[in-house]
Amino acid sequence: MDLSSYADLAVRLVNTEDLSRPDGDHLTDLAGLRAFFADRPRSRATCTKNDLREMRAIRGRLRAVFELVEAGDVPHAMRKLNTLLGEFPVRPIVTDHDDSDWHLHLSESGSPTQRYVARAVFGLATLVTELTPDRLGVCQSDPCRFVFLDTSTNRSRRYCSERCATRANVAAYRARRKEQASAAS
Ligand SMILES: [Zn+2]
Numbered sequence: 001m002d003l004s005s006y007a008d009l010a011v012r013l014v015n016t017e018d019l020s021r022p023d024g025d026h027l028t029d030l031a032g033l034r035a036f037f038a039d040r041p042r043s044r045a046t047c048t049k050n051d052l053r054e055m056r057a058i059r060g061r062l063r064a065v066f067e068l069v070e071a072g073d074v075p076h077a078m079r080k081l082n083t084l085l086g087e088f089p090v091r092p093i094v095t096d097h098d099d100s101d102w103h104l105h106l107s108e109s110g111s112p113t114q115r116y117v118a119r120a121v122f123g124l125a126t127l128v129t130e131l132t133p134d135r136l137g138v139c140q141s142d143p144c145r146f147v148f149l150d151t152s153t154n155r156s157r158r159y160c161s162e163r164c165a166t167r168a169n170v171a172a173y174r175a176r177r178k179e180q181a182s183a184a185s
């Protein structure tokens with residue numbers, strides 16, 4: 001499997017908080033964390049308040065990596081990523097579960113937080129080195145601050161979603177119309 005695809009885990013964690021709304025945080029209690037781990041039965045069953053506290057802290061630190069890249073400070077972003085890589089080392093194993101061919105899994109041991117974050121930061125590290133660090137993006141459709149990975153071939157992505165792209169286009173169109181109207185009057 002393509003290890004850079006694990007970078008999606010980082011995006012998914014950061015985007016559990018929608019900074020454009022006062023009630024936009026989906027990781028406020030253990031029920032929220034269990035919902036977040038819905039597709040990871042082992043983590044869902046064993047996660048604790050400690051995981052909740054750690055996942056919330058890591059979420060902020062991962063957001064900082066995206067925000068620093070967005071602000072043009074790639075070296076600082078990569079230092080922060082390196083710190084996370086050191087704190088959450090991967091523990092790779094080869095496995096042939098469910099009749100699949102032998103393949104690599106990054107991290108199957110440790111707490112739910114350790115397993116999740118080790119994969120997420122290794123995925124980010126793979127993506128920024130196979131492509132470039134500026135592939136880490138923050139949505140440009142104000143007030144949205146969701147993060148995303150730009151894997152487009154021409155590095156053109158600016159928004160987290162189609163919805164935000166549409167909203168930004170409509171806003172730009174209205175601004176142009178207003179300008180034309182005031183120029184005509
Ligand atoms: Zn597998």
Ligand SMILES: [Zn+2]
Binds near residue numbers: 144146164
């Ligand atoms: Zn957005």
